[in-house]
Amino acid sequence: MAKTALIAAVVVIVVIIAGVAAYYAVHKSKGEKCIRVGTSPDFPPFEYVAKNGSIVGFDMDLIKLALHKAGYKCVKIVSMDFDSLIPALQQGKIDVIAAGMTITPEREKVVAFTIPYWEVDQAVIVSKTSNFRPAKLEDLAGKTVGVETGTTASDYLKKYVKEHKVDIKIKEYSSYVLAVQDLVNGRIDAVMLDVPVAKMFTKKYPVIIAFVVKTGEKYGFAVRKNDTELLNKLNTALKEIMNSPEWNKLVEKYFGS
Numbered sequence: 001m002a003k004t005a006l007i008a009a010v011v012v013i014v015v016i017i018a019g020v021a022a023y024y025a026v027h028k029s030k031g032e033k034c035i036r037v038g039t040s041p042d043f044p045p046f047e048y049v050a051k052n053g054s055i056v057g058f059d060m061d062l063i064k065l066a067l068h069k070a071g072y073k074c075v076k077i078v079s080m081d082f083d084s085l086i087p088a089l090q091q092g093k094i095d096v097i098a099a100g101m102t103i104t105p106e107r108e109k110v111v112a113f114t115i116p117y118w119e120v121d122q123a124v125i126v127s128k129t130s131n132f133r134p135a136k137l138e139d140l141a142g143k144t145v146g147v148e149t150g151t152t153a154s155d156y157l158k159k160y161v162k163e164h165k166v167d168i169k170i171k172e173y174s175s176y177v178l179a180v181q182d183l184v185n186g187r188i189d190a191v192m193l194d195v196p197v198a199k200m201f202t203k204k205y206p207v208i209i210a211f212v213v214k215t216g217e218k219y220g221f222a223v224r225k226n227d228t229e230l231l232n233k234l235n236t237a238l239k240e241i242m243n244s245p246e247w248n249k250l251v252e253k254y255f256g257s
């Protein structure tokens with residue numbers, strides 16, 4: 001009888017200790033939770049793969065700086081195709097999108113954006129070695145234009161084709177790097193993409209900017225709609241950074257010269 005009582009007492013104590021340990025394990029890991037930042041690193045100078053294989057760029061530096069300022073110590077970069085970013089955020093696979101993502105009303109229906117941190121227009125680039133020199137969208141009639149899937153360039157072109165009933169063939173790529181490679185190899189006639197990125201590609205590949213379409217897009221970082229705490233902290237940190245010399249340093253690092 002005494003033996004049974006002892007065993008029962010031991011079991012109760014073990015269960016209590018296990019429960020307390022589990023409680024602390026969960027709460028500790030919660031406090032040290034890593035923020036997972038999703039990006040599509042085919043978009044220099046905002047995000048790209050460096051020679052040593054690491055993912056770097058203006059967005060990467062800025063989001064890390066902002067998250068650290070906001071008190072998040074552990075930041076992990078997760079790479080995926082651009083059009084997988086919003087689904088991944090919604091499914092909880094990542095916590096923030098930092099991908100030169102334009103703030104649009106359609107996207108705002110499903111994610112929450114920070115304050116804008118950059119503004120761009122769209123460029124149409126062509127191969128230097130071809131003699132194709134379009135000056136406006138109409139000149140792309142009968143041609144094949146590459147875009148990255150899920151981008152504003154893709155939406156813009158599709159809408160233009162529909163509204164103006166012009167025969168522009170739109171070829172979608174999982175990555176802008178692949179689109180530009182096809183352009184260089186003569187498999188497509190043009191690529192439409194954000195101006196600063198187009199400029200970077202002209203430095204690395206034999207391509208030139210043929211013309212620019214003013215779209216006045218603004219980039220923001222995105223979080224889940226219910227992540228208000230993260231959103232507020234990021235906005236505070238971004239405002240602080242953008243008003244400090246750190247901002248000029250960052251701009252100089254990626255856009256200087």
Ligand code: ARG
Pocket residue numbers: 039040041042043047082099100101102103148150151152153176194217
């Ligand atoms: N700004 C454009 C958009 O939001 C293109 C962004 C592409 N970004 C990238 N990391 N590949 O649709």
